[in-house]
Amino acid sequence: MKEPIAYRKKMEGKSNAHLITFNDGRDYVVKYLQPGFEKSLANEWVSYCLGRYLDLPIPFAQLVEIPREFSSQVPGIEHLTYTQNQFASLYVRDCIDGHQVSADPYIINHQSLAGIILFDYWLCNLDRTRKNILLQEKMPNFFHLQIIDHAEIFGSYNWVQSDLEKLPVDIMKSATHQLMARCIADEKDFTEQLELIQSIPTLLIEEIVSLIPDDWMVSPEEKKVMVKKLLRRRDKILPELIEKFNKKIYRPLHDNHD
Template sequence: MIEPIAYRKKLEGKSNAHLISFNDGKDYVVKYFQPGFEKTLPNEWVSYCLARYLGLPIPFARIVDIPQSFSSQVPELASMDSIPYQFALTYIPDCLDGHQVLNIPKITNSNELASIIVFDYWLYNSDRTRKNILLQEEEENAFRLWAIDHAEVFGTYNWQSKDLEQLPAGLIESATHQIMASFIEDEDQLFEQLDVIQTIPIFLIEEMVSMVPDEWMVTKEEKKTMVHSLLIRRKKVLQDLIQKFVNKVYRPIHDNEHSL
């Protein structure tokens, strides 16, 4: 397992994220466990595993162990709960978030945007704000889009099992989804991604959830509920949600473009 070598800074936001350099030569955004936000790390890890399998544009992530001997030397970390294992996402330099780019003329990986939208509806990520995308300029006025921050999938960062049994089945209000939809050339891309999600083997979803470290205090029953929620939502809810998104969001955006 890689080891931390230098603390860089605390990052903005409520996710208790810190930029730390490791001995593999990379910087990582490390999220620590914190009371009141108990499901942040499990949410991030399960989302990452599923998103990675589906080929979403997300930075590489891993579970890391920050030794107490390291944390105790950093004022910002000294008071942290010293449970083993944190969630670490590779830091991508020279990026702006969606709030910092007022005009986005071109997305170079527009073929991947449908996968983010369908994924967000599957896991009920209502927190896909402009702050939770990164825009990496690859050429003048052309950006690669990365999806980050899945702390609030399943509706919240401190869900209970009963919450997962009654996740909302309506449209998610997201200006960022609307921006992404405007760059998707064909609505069939959304339904194609839906089909891919339906093919993920159940045992693979179970395995991904089972890999949540015990130290993150997710009970066996809660892990079962996570799996059950994912299976029920993709089987009984997701198709209708994506059709609603196409009817209410995607088509009006593109109809307006064609009328201009």
């Protein structure tokens, strides 16, 4: 069982994330549940499981149990309600974010980019900023891209059930999606990734959502609605959104490039 052995530091950002070394010798970014961000950990868990199933470049993560006595040395969580489980994502070293690269980097794993864009539209991730991608330079201006921080899927890190009934169904303003779109050579990548997402078994989606820990502020009824909305967006809304994306974003970018 993975156990924490050393606290390192608080990470930048608003999500109360902390860098902690575990007994496997590796560092993990650990997020605790905090007031005002009630759905952040559930969002991270669902995104991670679906992203891994789709073979998207997302750092390894898992649920961990950090003992109260260890958590007592973590700054800034004294006011938090203790939960049995926390969300821990492997810390990726030697990388930069999207703000630190040129306007036209070459993404080595470009075959994953259409999947990431569809993933964000499916889950209604409104926070795919340049800070939420990690780029590892393999040679000058050639990068391997990974995606992080999915605390704001379903449009918010503190959504309530009624919010799921009115999720956006239009194009996102995302410079990061445009950066990715420039590196996608063939529009058929979107069609292939849509078919992959639509092939995910309903039972798997239900199981992933059911495994959200009970003390993570998601009610049984909310879990049912999460599954319902994931299925509806995937089958009814996502195809329309991607056609809009291709028409308004992808094709103009490549027409201009040509």
